[in-house]
Amino acid sequence: MFTFLMPTKVIAGENAVRNNSADLILGKRAMIVTGRSSAKKSGALDDVIAVLKDKNIPYTIYDDVENNPTIENCAAGGAAARKFSADFLIGIGGGSPLDAAKAIAVYAANEPIEGSNFELFDIYNVDRYPRKPLPMAAVPTTAGTGSEVTPYSILTLHKLKTKKSFGTPDVFYKTAFIDGRYTLDLPLQVARNTAVDAMCHLIEGFTNKKSSPASDFIALEGLRIIAKNIDSLIDGRRTVESCTELLWASSLGGMVISQTGTTIVHSMGYQLTYYKDIPHGRANGLLLPEYLKRANSVLPEKINAVLKALEMDSIDELCKILAGILPYTESISEAEIADWAETSIRAKNVSTCPFSVTLEDEIDIYRSALL
Numbered sequence: 001m002f003t004f005l006m007p008t009k010v011i012a013g014e015n016a017v018r019n020n021s022a023d024l025i026l027g028k029r030a031m032i033v034t035g036r037s038s039a040k041k042s043g044a045l046d047d048v049i050a051v052l053k054d055k056n057i058p059y060t061i062y063d064d065v066e067n068n069p070t071i072e073n074c075a076a077g078g079a080a081a082r083k084f085s086a087d088f089l090i091g092i093g094g095g096s097p098l099d100a101a102k103a104i105a106v107y108a109a110n111e112p113i114e115g116s117n118f119e120l121f122d123i124y125n126v127d128r129y130p131r132k133p134l135p136m137a138a139v140p141t142t143a144g145t146g147s148e149v150t151p152y153s154i155l156t157l158h159k160l161k162t163k164k165s166f167g168t169p170d171v172f173y174k175t176a177f178i179d180g181r182y183t184l185d186l187p188l189q190v191a192r193n194t195a196v197d198a199m200c201h202l203i204e205g206f207t208n209k210k211s212s213p214a215s216d217f218i219a220l221e222g223l224r225i226i227a228k229n230i231d232s233l234i235d236g237r238r239t240v241e242s243c244t245e246l247l248w249a250s251s252l253g254g255m256v257i258s259q260t261g262t263t264i265v266h267s268m269g270y271q272l273t274y275y276k277d278i279p280h281g282r283a284n285g286l287l288l289p290e291y292l293k294r295a296n297s298v299l300p301e302k303i304n305a306v307l308k309a310l311e312m313d314s315i316d317e318l319c320k321i322l323a324g325i326l327p328y329t330e331s332i333s334e335a336e337i338a339d340w341a342e343t344s345i346r347a348k349n350v351s352t353c354p355f356s357v358t359l360e361d362e363i364d365i366y367r368s369a370l371l
């Protein structure tokens with residue numbers, strides 16, 4: 001038995017925002033949630049504002065979302081939304097603004113509840129918030145996280161010195177607008193990092209204990225699309241078409257992990273981001289080779305299917321490509337690894353990994369990947 005939930009209406013294609021105004025306007029007063037510059041650079045903000053102006057919808061912009069947003073950053077966004085009396089949100093940007101908008105949607109509808117075990121604002125017990133989060137529309141400008149179609153928001157938690165996700169079906173976006181024009185001018189390294197994140201979602205979902213025939217079907221299609229466009233990430237020659245396809249692969253990755261969750265690649269990667277400021281997708285990509293080798297020992301048929309979908313002959317071939325597009329320059333110590341493993345072994349997605357994982361296993365994986 002399995003379930004499959006994907007309530008977001010996805011509208012994909014050039015000019016998706018301008019041509020589908022009714023799906024962007026989910027209320028009477030909008031707050032746009034975004035990072036410092038990507039919404040403007042990508043052209044997405046202009047498209048969204050043109051629609052809001054055309055339909056006489058009052059709006060404000062919260063453009064203070066940090067990379068790897070904190071809970072406090074989102075609580076401030078919630079206060080801004082309440083002050084403006086926004087009744088819907090439009091998230092524009094990479095995974096950081098799209099995730100932040102989900103927490104902001106909770107805080108916009110409710111005063112933050114203090115006194116959690118985890119943090120000042122108890123977003124991890126989101127069921128305690130009596131009013132539903134505001135409805136949201138998403139306009140992704142990176143092709144990686146798939147946040148526009150997931151019920152997760154991954155926030156930085158200084159108290160635990162890591163990142164931690166909260167999730168509820170109530171924070172699925174109502175609509176997501178997929179337009180490859182917005183990712184065309186991504187710096188090449190950001191395009192690579194984020195594409196590797198999408199690849200990790202597809203592989204971690206496909207090999208996850210919670211995978212199902214439906215999520216597997218989508219995962220393999222996502223990997224085939226990445227294979228078709230991988231040269232554009234290697235040589236940097238991107239087109240609107242290749243960007244649209246990679247954005248679609250990223251959304252497929254989001255649909256997969258919405259059903260399965262991720263694995264230790266992600267929970268171990270959070271420490272690399274928290275302590276070394278390594279971007280999310282790159283952090284996952286550095287750990288993926290070790291994961292693949294271990295997954296291959298318990299799921300050789302599934303790893304073969306991954307390689308076939310990626311049009312590669314061996315795990316080594318995939319590792320070489322990853323090493324080429326994710327150059328590794330950091331220096332990391334044994335003491336750091338021991339410390340990180342203590343935190344990441346407590347993550348809940350350890351239990352859905354296809355192989356058993358102990359503290360020593362995580363130390364070994366970090367060592368093999370990073371020393």
Ligand code: NAP
Pocket residue numbers: 034035036037038039041042065066067068069093094095096097099141142143144145146147150152153154163182183184185186187190194197280281
């Ligand atoms: P990001 O942190 O959202 O953005 C990385 C950088 O790229 C930022 O400096 C951003 O600028 C810039 N940028 C974004 N779009 C651009 C564009 N079109 N042109 C030029 N620059 C652009 O990166 P991300 O990898 O997309 O998201 C990572 C976050 O998503 C992490 O917090 C991760 O934990 C989370 N995540 C969530 C899920 C989920 O299911 N919800 C899954 C995986 C990862 P600005 O500062 O101006 O925005």
Ligand code: ZN
Pocket residue numbers: 145197200201266280284
């Ligand atoms: Zn990810």
